[in-house]
Amino acid sequence: MKSPRAELAPQMEHYKFILEDQPYIGFFQYGDESTPVYTTDSCGFRVSHAADGRTAAVAGDRPRGPVRLLAGSSAVFGVGATGDHATVSSRLGTRYAPTRPWLNFAGQSLNSVQELILLNLFQHHLDEVEEIVLMSGVNNLVLSRLPESQQGRHGAFFECGPAPENVPTPEQRIALAGELTLRHAQGWQRFATAVGARLTYALQPLAPWVRERPAPQEKSLFEELDDVSNWRRLHNDIASMEMGRRYADLLREGCAAAGIGFLDLNTALGEAVSGDTWLFVDRVHCVDAGYDTLARVLAERLDLR
Template sequence: MSAVSDLTPQMRGYVGEFMDPDNLGWLPYIMYFHPVNFNSSIVSTDASGFRYTIARKKRYSATTLNRANAVRLLVGSSTVFGTGASSDRHTLASRLTENDLRPELWINFAGRAFNSTQELLLFELYRHQLPPIKEIVIFSGLNELVLSRLPSKLRGEHGGFFFSQNFFDRLTAKRMSAISAWFRKKPKEAGEVDVLSLEEQIAYTTGLTLRRLDSWQIFAQAMGARLTYVLQPLADWVRPCGSTEEQAIFRELDTHGSLRETYRDICSLATHEAYVKCLNEGINGKGVNFLDFTPVLAKAALPDQWLFVDRIHFTDEGSDVVAKLLLNELTQEHLS
């Protein structure tokens, strides 16, 4: 019996055919993207690979919009993409649009497993197809922190990215390695620098994030758009013990070497506190709104409320709760 399979059967829709390397899109500069024109009961994408949003009796995506009407952009990686949602109706963008009284649609502008650089480059590649943008919300921060643990050889000057080993293998015509090999320990080569300490990882991650925010700010100011950076929550940061369903799922994931086991120090409250402090100090004064979403969700979450399908991605109810809380925070911040 599997808690993951029994409680979150929709997760099968995010692997298999959808993540088959032969179906992935390969974009210049970004490396990879979602399959195009993919359609299932769980997830569907447009001709460019963007996930569809379903809300207000409409179905739309980043490249299928009426360009006469202004929109609000939700940027991020797999959490924003909606991994864990049982259908396109239950992604954050869908729930934001459904719960927002303002006329603008929220656009799912996310890439699974993206880092901050890929999030920015995706916007640069497709901004010519977008309508006027009234607001940009970047809901991100975890992937960059996880990737900071890669050895220097894979981080390079501009930060690491997921599938990096697959990318280098393809360049040399090697067989694609398994996902688990991304962070597998390998013999240290001559001249290779050890992975960073946790303190160094936080500083390194923050530095990359601030560099990208500088660029986002230039775009936002040119478009007259409001820009907010939201540090996404991690289940362990939100509460020490989740719902009965979450506990069952996390126990099973931990037996397979999940994020909790591999990156236990990232899951700690001390890491969250240090990360927020570093981000807050760096973003302060840039003219970018910053929101740490963990305390917002922690305050609102009920003890028996099932919010996460794993430690990063939300259930359908979790997406709805987060969307309503985020809208409230954004509205209050705008009025203050």
């Protein structure tokens, strides 16, 4: 008998999280990689679909003229999607906001400072940018459980050291993750101002922050993952809807003070679907329908065309 993951989400077999060692950001997708579910350009950015059947990539071919960026980590990369056509950037570029091509500006397992470093490393590919949506926030909170010795001045990153014996309180975790997230978001704001782009910080969805009860398919997938991973044990303290709202409120206030637009995709997504709609392949990443709904919600809430 197949496992729920093998039966419901066979595409996950091709998302191996095998990344190439890279200076400055630590790791990134391999360049010019083609699998049954994703394609990367020469620098490792995932290819997006654009209007009229064209494609668009940060370091690859794309329509001439201004572009829009969807930036972040693995959810923006589109882990869980059955193909390049199904990522949020592709759904924006082909259906919900197709007047400009959307570039998938994401690296798997990045924290907020690595996302900002990525912008600095590849801004020479970004001559004309009119819109930036930074869909992020979960990785900083996940990494906030690591001790001060691993946080350094700019926050911990994945694989930076052993698991801690003593974990900060949920309040401390939210405060640390929020401070780092807002600090680095201001770096994005300076870039956006310099190029004349609008920046919106969109707190990415986490399944238990979206709704109290998962869809039936999600319940099966989550239970299988909990049998083989320690996600629930490590992060149950920040996985409640209350913690998600507190984190969102902190980021909303900080973004307002910095003049950065803010959208909590958890409440927006929860309001956009019925309780039994299948959205997630795991607690962080979506299936095609989830990414499609996220793209629609972004376009509607940000008045994108």
